[in-house]
Amino acid sequence: MKIEARGLVVALRSRSVLRGLDFVAHPGEVTAVIGPNGAGKTTLLRALAGLVRPGVGAVMIEGRSIADWSPPALARALAYLPQERIVHWALSARAVVALGRLPHQAMGAGESAADARAIDAALAAMDIAHLADRPVFEMSGGERARVLVARALAQEPRALLADEPVTGLDPAHQLALFRHFTALAGSGRAVVVALHDLSLAARFCHRLVLLEGGRAVAAGTPQDVLKEEHLAAVYGIRARYVTIDGVPVVLARDVLP
Amino acid sequence: MLGRALLVLGLWAVFGLAAGGQGAAAPGRIVSLDLCTDQVLVDLVPRARIAAVTHLAADPAVSAIPDKARGLAITHGLAEDVLRYDPDLVLAGPFGVSATVDLLKRLGRNVVVVPLANDLAGVRASVRLIASAVGAEAEGEAMILEFDRRMARLPAPSTPAPGAVIYQIGGSISGPGSLADAALAAAGLRNLGLDYRLTRAGQVPLESLIARPPDLLVLSSGADEYRTIVADNLRHPALRRLREQVASLEVPWRHWLCGTPHLADAIEWLAQARVRLGAPAR
């Protein structure tokens, strides 16, 4: 499912956040949205999910304007994972993951066999099947994060928009999650991930989009985007894109004056 | 007769002395701070001697003498308000104005507090007290005489006395020891209030009233007289059905709010209703 945005202008509380941003994410690819704090990563993802309406510009999902999608149809096609890991009530992990099936359930319908399969698959994918009955409030931050990703997976979406999904996760789980994203993309879905960790972005993402000040200043393969001059201009650091043991790493050497 | 005369003389002596030697001059600027004293006062002295009465005296909902009270000056009971009439006598009831009464007494005014009448003897005592305070003893005695004549003309009591209940807003009833209770007794009716009342609070559930209805149901307000929601019980369909089966009588409560000779109106109506009942059910 192709996700595209052209000339997005979004203002929040009379402050300009996105200033004419172009973006595209292709099915079969993991696209990373990177940039410093305040660059507009979260707002971009929210705009792509249809949660905030742009003042200027359009978001196109599968070639159709997002405004032409009915909310239920959009919810079946696209899963959005917010940055704040909110769970207001002490539900069990399984109950939280089951919420991802809501777009597929008619009003008042219970859980179908298909629902149960999707939930169990999501629990297994995130390695939390053993925590299914544990209340989310009694879990560690990392475990809770995986529960919420599982919720998005249970939606069986054609596209996944994840805002900082790996922050606070153990390295093993970070790797596992990105391997899962790669597999998702491999099965024909579009995966868009906003993240801070440049090395992870370089290693697992097919395409990177570097944001600064509400605009996309670079887009392309990791090598194209993670050039020294880009990192210096946007992040104010002297950094190098290297490969260690075949694994790409962005090495931050110094803060620039 | 002699006993009564002695009582009058005694009261006159006591209050004559207490009035601080005002002696023979009857008060000419009387202010009344109580609805009950208003109603007696208006019938005892000429209007010229009345400086002010309460605003309730002209209210037909609560006063038995609204026409007579019209045109009289009104006081709402504040000391400052009372003083501008420069009264030489202030009549007050026992409740609600104690602060004002204390203040007026401290300022050296002549204040007579008339206690609440809870029975017919109390009615007579109130009239005598007010009559002597205003220097209209003869008129007072005449008033009491007329009251007693009306009481004597009441129909003979039935045996056994039929039972009655005075059912009011919010399910309240009048219990023993109240003026309404004395009026029922004088009319030859037995107040069943205490039998129904399951608590001390004085409210009867409508269910009890229907399960064991009285011989006579007395209501002190019309069903639609008060919009207020606490009067809903008077509009209850079950009460309407009850009234189809049980004799009922409406006696507006302006007739028994005060221990004045106007109570005789209520007693006469109750006695007539009692007679209409014929032989009681129990």
Place this chain on the structure above:
Amino acid sequence: MMPPAGQRDARGLRLLGLVAGAAAAAFLLSLATGPAGFGLRLPGDAGRLIFQEIRLPRAVLGALVGGSLGLAGAALQGYLRNPLAEPSLVGVSGGAALGAVLAIHLGLTSLFALALPAGGLIGGAVAVLAVLALAGARGGPVTLILAGLAVSSFAAALIALALNLSQNPFAAVEMVYWMMGSLADRSLTQVRLAAPLMLLGIALLLTVGRALDALTLGEDAARSLGIDLDRTRLAVVAGTALCVGAATAVTGIIGFVGLIVPHVLRPLARNRPGLLLPASLFGGAVMLLVADVALRLLQPWVELRIGVLTALIGAPFFVWLVLRTRSELAP
């Protein structure tokens, strides 16, 4: 091992069956209780009159009002994601009482009888909107309670003013009625006035269960799951105003039912806000009906109003709740 999907739904249905059964039992108990004697069949014409015109309306109102208050409490707690939300605490009951008082004393009820529950409905709606404006869905527990306190205090003051200005000789008695609530000597007239609006409100509130479940994850996630938050907000406001407005207009302010019932049932509903809605509907009916039966059994010794009884249970419960969540309340 996880039981299959069918069994999981069955647990929810079992809970609903249990509370619905309890509500039916409480209803029958209420019909059988009264000063004329215990039992469903009372002798004679008087017995029929008592059953039809006094006990039946009282039991029906007890069930509907209790259910409405329980459901409204669960809906408010789910929507505001705040376990302290409750119609009387957030000022909806106060606003509804004010609306009803104005309808009566401005003479509107003499023009058309439905003015009474309509007044309650409008007053309740204004109060809900005021609280949402003051505290909003993003306000924490403290902000919400403060907003509710402001709205209820204001409403109580205006009620006192209205009663004062109406030259009502029973102003004091009426004030007590509104503030402490009463189911006593209500008739089928009140049932006919209030029941349709309460049923409409109940129907509306029962539709937001799905949205409340989704809101567990926050507003953004809920919207991304296809929930229309504007429609949800409208349903919650309108449903609460209908339920609490119509109920309060005929019984006065009865508090704490919407606080206690969802709390007690929440563990049984496994914390799912959607399931808690119908559970609280039946649970609220049980609570109010049982309280009303207790009231009538205690009558020979002490005369209590229903609002006093629910407050005697509810206020200490509220204190306990506040102590328990104190860490979340501290800034």
